[in-house]
Amino acid sequence: MSEEDYGFDTRAIHAGAQPDPATGARATPIYQTTSFVFDDTQHAADLFALRSFGNIYTRIMNPTQAVLESKVASLEGGTAAVACASGHAAQFLVFHLLMQPGDEFVAASQLYGGSINQFNHSFKSFNWKVVWANADKPRSFEKAITKKTKAIFIESIANPGGKVTDLAAIAEIARENKIPLIVDNTLATPYLCRPFEHGADIVVHSLTKFMGGHGNSMGGVIVDGGTFNWSEQAGKYPLLSEPNASYNGMVLSETFGNIAFAIGARVLGLRDFGPAISPTNAFNILTGMETLSLRMQRHCDSTLKVAKWLNKNDAVSWVSYAGLKKDPYHKLQKRYAPKGAGAVFTFGLNGGYDMGVKVVSNVELFSHLANVGDTRSLIIHPASTTHSQLSAAQLLKAGAGPEVVRLSIGLEDPADLIADLDQAIKA
Amino acid sequence: MTKHRFDHNRYSPSYIRGILRDAKTIAIVGASANDVRPSFFVLKYLIEKGYEVYPINPSMAGKSALGREFYASLADVPVAIDMVDVFRGGDAVQGIVDEALQLSPLPKVIWMQLGVRNDEAAQKAEAKGINVVMNRCPKMEYGKHSGEWQWIGGNTGLISSKKQKLHSSGRVQSLGI
Incomplete structure (x- = not known):
């Protein structure tokens, strides 16, 4: 039976969480380890070059984390997900993949205060420029878009006012301008709202909030909708569509198709910046997500x-x-x-x-x-x-x-x- | 295997799983020996999963990669081909499918890679009883059915309460083939 035929609650419990292949453990084990042994030097080389699926180092991936990622991807209706240390880390990894120095993105001014700070001040160090628009007036996003604009960022339900954003109207503007729409779905969770169904291309969460739900573990996640064509506009998203020097010239969008963004966030973002989620936090959040x-x-x-x-x-x-x-x-x-x-x-x-x-x-x-x-x-x-x-x-x-x-x-x-x-x- | 008819936008998991379980010999048209190319990744992956893989690339004929000899065309492959994996896009697709339809015995499956779709060619093949998959990658699909796709946070689209299977090598997940 295809997962698409299963309901939301069934997927919240089972998606990504098949019994452990080595031990048969029914609950997801906490793989509390930093590293994973290689079979031989060829296996190691294949893993590092992304030629084979497999675990290397918990900074980049971990089996407990992978269950969390697959489950969130299923509940949101995305192709793949990448978990990280916090929602702020998720946002950083997203913009790192999209932005070059001098680039701009348009964001709703009605955002969580921490996001406003991150965008206004810390992103300045990378010469990434945020341009603010009014979430209540979708056309204000259109007016803010220039040739340098690489993305639109909004919240589905805004923190703190609980205001709901017209996702489809803003998604249409993103599509017309051939830029991805990123939606922070933290306050809604996929139980209340699934932004991909309304035209979003990337979803981010602070898992610390309702997804984990028990106030005990920090976490963030990036979900790839698999909808955006990164190579359609030559040179616009070079980390995704151009040969990557740190992978011997591999092109992510060509090699990984509709999960290229998630792979990039993992093998460039997590690999080089390091905001990994701890396996124990991934487990705690998974337990919360079942309910x-x-x-x-x-x-x-x-x-x-x-x-x-x-x-x-x-x-x-x-x-x-x-x-x-x-x-x-x-x-x-x-x-x-x-x-x-x-x-x-x-x-x-x-x-x-x-x-x-x-x-x-x-x-x-x-x-x-x-x-x-x-x-x-x-x-x-x-x-x-x-x-x-x-x-x-x-x-x-x-x-x-x-x-x-x-x-x-x-x-x-x-x-x-x-x-x-x-x-x-x-x- | 029973014959299926689709609009080719969505395939049932059992259709894909059946193809990947039943195929033994696979010809990859457009395979590469360049180890950062997707067509090399798929060649290597399918060999590791135990398929008998025949890389096809006229510019590589006579040379070999990963211990497999390259052939110039489908017709040169010395064994019956169960599945033809088309790693060439655009105008090349129709010609490759026509070549495949000249084989005797006919292949059981014609598979067009992610990003490759040619409905006219698909109809021709289906008219001869060949199962067709378009705009999919066999490595990705095998990974979804074996559980490996979940290792990288992928949405497999599948749920199971059964223990995942390890390949006989103990190193990789398998469909149990």
């Missing part, structure tokens, strides 16, 4: 209850959650993430900055920390933490003004979460 559907649905259902309660509270000036019927992003949510609007959203307090600090200080169940996508409910004041390196104007653009509180709703009883917020507001 992805159950968790995400509960996350979404509970979040809607909390958001509805906040929306009726006099101390609250506004709630930004696409799951609410009157939310401006509700229509987009129904189209792109019909099972739920995710579990991360923001609200504003009438008392402004001081009231925000009071609520964050007084909660007893919610944890005050800089993460999302845990079994535990989380609370943060973005302006003073995740987004604190941004200017006042950038804060507003990113939906993280001074009165804004961000919640990530966990898997506790929603009534207890509501009671906690109620006492924190009234205290």
